[in-house]
Amino acid sequence: xxxxxxxxxxxxxxxxxxxxxxxxxxxxxxxxxxxxxxxxxxxxxxxxxxxxxxxxxxxxxxxxxxxxxxxxxxxxxxxxxxxxxxxxxxxxxxxxxxxxxxxxxxxxxxxxxxxxxxxxxxxxxxxxxxxxxxxxxxxxxxxxxxxxxxxxxxxxxxxxxxxxxxxxxxxxxxxxxxxxxxxxxxxxxxxxxxxxxxxxxxxxxxxxxxxxxxxxxxxxxxxxxxxxxxxxxxxxxxxxxxxxxxxxxxxxxxxxx
Amino acid sequence: xxxxxxxxxxxxxxxxxxxxxxxxxxxxxxxxxxxxxxxxxxxxxxxxxxxxxxxxxxxxxxxxxxxxxxxxxxxxxxxxxxxxxxxxxxxxxxxxxxxxxxxxxxxxxxxxxxxxxxxxxxxxxxxxxxxxxxxxxxxxxxxxxxxxxxxxxxxxxxxxxxxxxxxxxxxxxxxxxxxxxxxxxxxxxxxxxxxxxxxxxxxxxxxxxxxxxxxxxxxxxxxxxxxxxxxxxxxxxxxxxxxxxxxxxxxxxxxxx
Numbered sequence: 001x002x003x004x005x006x007x008x009x010x011x012x013x014x015x016x017x018x019x020x021x022x023x024x025x026x027x028x029x030x031x032x033x034x035x036x037x038x039x040x041x042x043x044x045x046x047x048x049x050x051x052x053x054x055x056x057x058x059x060x061x062x063x064x065x066x067x068x069x070x071x072x073x074x075x076x077x078x079x080x081x082x083x084x085x086x087x088x089x090x091x092x093x094x095x096x097x098x099x100x101x102x103x104x105x106x107x108x109x110x111x112x113x114x115x116x117x118x119x120x121x122x123x124x125x126x127x128x129x130x131x132x133x134x135x136x137x138x139x140x141x142x143x144x145x146x147x148x149x150x151x152x153x154x155x156x157x158x159x160x161x162x163x164x165x166x167x168x169x170x171x172x173x174x175x176x177x178x179x180x181x182x183x184x185x186x187x188x189x190x191x192x193x194x195x196x197x198x199x200x201x202x203x204x205x206x207x208x209x210x211x212x213x214x215x216x217x218x219x220x221x222x223x224x225x226x227x228x229x230x231x232x233x234x235x236x237x238x239x240x241x242x243x244x245x246x247x248x249x250x251x252x253x254x255x256x257x
Numbered sequence: 258x259x260x261x262x263x264x265x266x267x268x269x270x271x272x273x274x275x276x277x278x279x280x281x282x283x284x285x286x287x288x289x290x291x292x293x294x295x296x297x298x299x300x301x302x303x304x305x306x307x308x309x310x311x312x313x314x315x316x317x318x319x320x321x322x323x324x325x326x327x328x329x330x331x332x333x334x335x336x337x338x339x340x341x342x343x344x345x346x347x348x349x350x351x352x353x354x355x356x357x358x359x360x361x362x363x364x365x366x367x368x369x370x371x372x373x374x375x376x377x378x379x380x381x382x383x384x385x386x387x388x389x390x391x392x393x394x395x396x397x398x399x400x401x402x403x404x405x406x407x408x409x410x411x412x413x414x415x416x417x418x419x420x421x422x423x424x425x426x427x428x429x430x431x432x433x434x435x436x437x438x439x440x441x442x443x444x445x446x447x448x449x450x451x452x453x454x455x456x457x458x459x460x461x462x463x464x465x466x467x468x469x470x471x472x473x474x475x476x477x478x479x480x481x482x483x484x485x486x487x488x489x490x491x492x493x494x495x496x497x498x499x500x501x502x503x504x505x506x507x508x509x510x511x512x513x514x
Contacts (some may be wrong), residue, residue: 011459020331045402048407049406050402051402051404052415055405055413055415058415059451064455065331066331066463068458090466090467090468094463095323095465097466097467098330123367126367128368128370129345129371130320130382131319131320132316132319132350133318135467
């Protein structure tokens with residue numbers, strides 16, 4: 001086959017030569033742009049959106065350090081079973097034992113940490129007023145100082161050695177406030193009905209609260225038989241339909257004002 | 258037969274066609290190899306079927322800092338106390354005046370006793386994390402398309418493509434991003450993308466001992482997150498910015514921002 005004969009091409013006389021050369025320059029520039037773009041823009045860019053699609057696979061291929069409690073239960077089902085029936089039922093294995101993916105990968109070679117020091121338990125159980133009320137907390141300085149937590153509490157079934165007698169074990173912020181208030185001399189049970197069940201399973205049964213105004217009236221009503229220093233109020237005109245504790249905070253009743 | 262310059266034989270025509278086709282094929286494959294080799298469509302995980310979010314229950318957070326610690330261990334976040342993908346803030350709301358917020362080392366080492374001569378109305382912990390906004394301002398400002406909202410609703414950073422210009426760090430209204438001191442690229446929470454695509458929970462959710470964090474599908478009818486949103490009063494932080502966060506807070510008051 002004879003090759004293409006450039007001399008035989010008849011240019012359209014209506015298109016000037018300058019335009020043709022310009023068109024060639026433009027064509028080269030556009031081709032350079034297209035080729036340059038192909039070289040510099042990653043191939044997966046724009047596959048799912050204005051980003052590099054392959055980045056998703058790269059991020060998803062990151063190494064896993066926390067195996068997840070399901071893997072632990074494959075071998076340690078006995079511990080897991082006792083844990084799920086205990087007060088630590090929501091606590092994942094790796095919350096205390098640290099990242100364990102290496103251990104689950106080759107159990108003989110890597111052992112997860114076993115924290116035995118008091119400071120570890122205190123991360124959750126040291127008293128801190130910002131923690132929600134009802135969460136069991138101790139003051140480490142006075143709570144059997146120097147003794148390991150595990151000497152009395154089994155972390156996989158953390159029962160309290162004896163039934164809690166101090167409400168402040170879980171409600172210390174309230175206890176601390178009450179202690180400096182005008183109600184300091186009152187015991188918790190004077191106003192709250194605390195059942196045995198609340199002591200052993202506090203989430204299922206809450207402590208009872210006074211349900212009528214007359215209860216506070218035993219001390220604060222005008223005709224109450226109480227110390228004369230106690231503030232009195234006319235229950236028939238004061239407070240309307242509200243129970244007393246719906247306005248006043250009994251654990252810290254306007255102590256400073 | 259005499260050959261004319263513009264005359265083609267059928268054989269020659271077919272030859273040229275084959276050549277052109279094979280060249281086109283090689284050209285196409287050389288620029289699209291991942292379509293054959295690493296097709297995401299072949300893997301079981303389908304990102305278009307997911308839309309992730311997180312619920313955080315402030316009433317349950319005890320401020321133990323295990324989430325922030327686990328996040329650093331899972332994702333190799335630098336241990337220095339200024340780099341966090343998730344952290345815990347302590348809010349101390351006084352009876353009068355400004356709310357005091359602090360986060361010593363993100364809460365990993367616990368919170369020291371609050372020192373301040375104010376009458377405290379209430380105090381609580383707030384875990385903070387990237388809000389994984391549905392309209393993320395950080396993605397909008399990225400000049401190179403290195404950060405993006407994935408199809409499953411997670412804002413991710415392509416660390417190979419990021420130029421470290423810090424625009425996104427400035428744009429995030431929640432302070433959820435930082436510049437990685439070694440990689441010199443923007444870094445942020447990925448909802449542990451490498452874990453969730455394999456069906457695991459994010460590390461912070463896995464280790465939370467009180468289930469203050471709930472992870473799940475926003476759109477799914479039967480999801481722990483749906484139940485969480487149904488039975489709690491939910492806010493999102495800085496709603497007025499219209500970033501449409503997908504981290505839902507229960508029990509947060511107006512001080513939380």
